[in-house]
Amino acid sequence: MESSNDVALDIIITNVVAVFRTRCHLNLRTIALEGVNVIYKPEYGKVLMKPRITASIWSSGKIICTGATSEEEAKQGARRLARTLQKLGFKVRFADFKVVNVLAVCSMPFAIRLIDFTKNNRPIASYEPELHPAATYRIKTLKATVQVFSTGSLTVTGPNVQTVATAVEHIYPLLFECQKPLCK
Amino acid sequence: MQFQIPLAEPANMASTSRGDVLALPKVRCPNHPDAMLVEDYRAGDMICPECGLVVGDRVIDVGSEWRTFTNEKATKDPSRVGDAQNPLLNGGDLTTMISKGTGAASFDEFGNSKYQNRRTMSSSDRAMLNAFKEITTMADRINLPRNIIDRTNNLFKQVYEQKSLKGRANDAIASACLYIACRQEGVPRTFKEICAVSRISKKEIGRCFKLILKALETSVDLITTGDFMSRFCSNLGLPKQVQMAATYIARKAVELDLVPGRSPISVAAAAIYMASQASAEKKTQKEIGDIAGVADVTIRQSYRLIYPRAADLFPPDFKFDTPVDKLPQL
Numbered sequence A: 001m002e003s004s005n006d007v008a009l010d011i012i013i014t015n016v017v018a019v020f021r022t023r024c025h026l027n028l029r030t031i032a033l034e035g036v037n038v039i040y041k042p043e044y045g046k047v048l049m050k051p052r053i054t055a056s057i058w059s060s061g062k063i064i065c066t067g068a069t070s071e072e073e074a075k076q077g078a079r080r081l082a083r084t085l086q087k088l089g090f091k092v093r094f095a096d097f098k099v100v101n102v103l104a105v106c107s108m109p110f111a112i113r114l115i116d117f118t119k120n121n122r123p124i125a126s127y128e129p130e131l132h133p134a135a136t137y138r139i140k141t142l143k144a145t146v147q148v149f150s151t152g153s154l155t156v157t158g159p160n161v162q163t164v165a166t167a168v169e170h171i172y173p174l175l176f177e178c179q180k181p182l183c184k
Numbered sequence B: 001m002q003f004q005i006p007l008a009e010p011a012n013m014a015s016t017s018r019g020d021v022l023a024l025p026k027v028r029c030p031n032h033p034d035a036m037l038v039e040d041y042r043a044g045d046m047i048c049p050e051c052g053l054v055v056g057d058r059v060i061d062v063g064s065e066w067r068t069f070t071n072e073k074a075t076k077d078p079s080r081v082g083d084a085q086n087p088l089l090n091g092g093d094l095t096t097m098i099s100k101g102t103g104a105a106s107f108d109e110f111g112n113s114k115y116q117n118r119r120t121m122s123s124s125d126r127a128m129l130n131a132f133k134e135i136t137t138m139a140d141r142i143n144l145p146r147n148i149i150d151r152t153n154n155l156f157k158q159v160y161e162q163k164s165l166k167g168r169a170n171d172a173i174a175s176a177c178l179y180i181a182c183r184q185e186g187v188p189r190t191f192k193e194i195c196a197v198s199r200i201s202k203k204e205i206g207r208c209f210k211l212i213l214k215a216l217e218t219s220v221d222l223i224t225t226g227d228f229m230s231r232f233c234s235n236l237g238l239p240k241q242v243q244m245a246a247t248y249i250a251r252k253a254v255e256l257d258l259v260p261g262r263s264p265i266s267v268a269a270a271a272i273y274m275a276s277q278a279s280a281e282k283k284t285q286k287e288i289g290d291i292a293g294v295a296d297v298t299i300r301q302s303y304r305l306i307y308p309r310a311a312d313l314f315p316p317d318f319k320f321d322t323p324v325d326k327l328p329q330l
Helices: A028-034 A071-087 A114-120 A161-177 B004-017 B123-141 B146-162 B170-184 B191-197 B202-216 B226-236 B240-255 B264-278 B285-292 B296-313
Strands: A011-021 A038-040 A045-049 A053-057 A062-068 A095-107 A125-127 A135-139 A144-148 A153-158 B038-040 B045-047 B054-056
Touching: A011 A071, A011 A161, A028 A038, A053 A071, A062 A071, A071 A095, A095 A161, A114 A125, A114 A135, A114 A161, A135 A161, A144 A161, A153 A161, B123 B146, B123 B170, B123 B191, B146 B170, B146 B202, B170 B191, B170 B202, B191 B202, B226 B240, B226 B264, B226 B285, B240 B264, B240 B296, B264 B285, B264 B296, B285 B296
Parallel strands: none
Antiparallel strands: A011 A062, A011 A095, A038 A045, A045 A053, A053 A062, A095 A153, A125 A135, A135 A144, A144 A153, B038 B045, B045 B054
C-alpha cells in the first residue's frame, strides 16, 4: 500500500509557539511607552516584531512567542525580542526557551468520510458536527491532536515538529481506509 | 433511636420475599422447613407457599399509612414519614428537619422564631440537590420524560463524585448531562434546544460536554438527520407524508454524500424545506430556520447542494403538489 511515510504529503508548519523567561521583572508601562509596535492591555502587554513574531509579555518576565513558521525562527525572533527589551534598559537574560506547540496543516489527496472514520476509531476520535465540522483525533502517546476535515485537509498540533510528522504518519493509514471514492 | 430497630426487621424480612439467599427466614413453617416464606406485608403475615400456613404474625406493615389521591387537594398531608427516599441519588439522608412553627408559642418576645436552625441538613449534597432541581426544571420546559431525567441525574451524580469538573458551573454540567442523556436514550436534542432552556451558552455546554465524556470515559453515537425529523415536522405542522419524504430525502442526501461537512441539522432543515415546497404545505426557509435553530442562509446553502439531485432524492411513491422542476431555486 502506498501509505508509506509522507510520499507526496506536504506538511506545512503554520505556527510555532514558544515560551521563554527573562529572569527579571519587566515594567510593562515602560515597554508600552517606549517600545515600537506595542499594544498594551492592562493585564498583559503585546509586542509585534517585524518578521511576524507576536509576543505576549507578562510583568513577571514570562514571554510567549507566537507566529513563527519554524523552530529556528521562533528562537531567532525570541532572541531579537530579548535584545529589544535589553535596549529598553531591562536586565534581560535569555532563559528557558522552550517550544510549546507546533501547528501544521496537511492535505490528503482524497476526501474523507468522517462518519466512518469516527465509527472505526470510537473512543479516540470524536466528531460533533454541531460544534465543529472536523473530527478530532487525539493521540495520547504523542500528545498530539489531529483535526480531520471532510475535504481531506488536516490540522495537526503537537509539542514539536517531530511529533507532528509522526502523528501524520500514524493517522495516514486510518484515513486511507475511509476515503471517499472507495467506501462510498 | 427506639424506632430504628423495628424498622430494620421488615427490611430484613422484605428481602426474603425477594429471594435473598443470605437472609434466612427467622421463622420456618413446621411442615415445610425448607420452604421460603412469602411475606404478605399488607396483612402482616409470613405465609408458607406450600401449605398456606400463616407462620409469622404481626409483622410491621411497610405500606403507606394513608392512601393519598392526587386529585384531592387536601391541605394537610396526614403522612408522617414524608416523601419516598431516593437512595440512588442521595447519600441516604435520614435527618429530620424542624419546620417553622405555626402557633404563637414558637415565637419569642422579639418576634423571631424560636427554633431557627433549619439549614445544614445535607450540606455535602446540597449542590447536588440544587442541580437535580435545576435539571427537572429544564427538562420540564421541553417535556422530557422521567427516564431521561433519571439518566441525567445519574450522570450528574457520577460527574459530581468524580470532582474532575469541580470548577465548572453546576448549571453548565447539568445542561451538558441533559444533552448526553437525551443522546444516550436515542432522542438527541440539539445544543441550541438545550441552550434555549438553560442559562448557559452553547459554547460552555459544548465544552462541558466534551469534558464529561472524557471524565466518564464514555462516548455517544453520532447524530443522524432522522432523529430530528419528527420533532421539527410536527412543530411546523407538516403532515406525515411530508415528514416521511423529508426523512427519505435527508437520508439519501447523506448516503450519496451530496452534503459533505454539513451539520446534520442543516441537512435536515434543507430536506424539510424541499419536501414542504414539493407538497401542498409550503414552509418558508425562515420558519424552518426558526424551528430548527439554523440560519436561513445555512438552509439555503444546504439546499443548493441537494437541489441538483432533487429528482433522485424524493421517495418513489411521493405525490407531488409542485413537480420537481418547479421547485424554487435559491
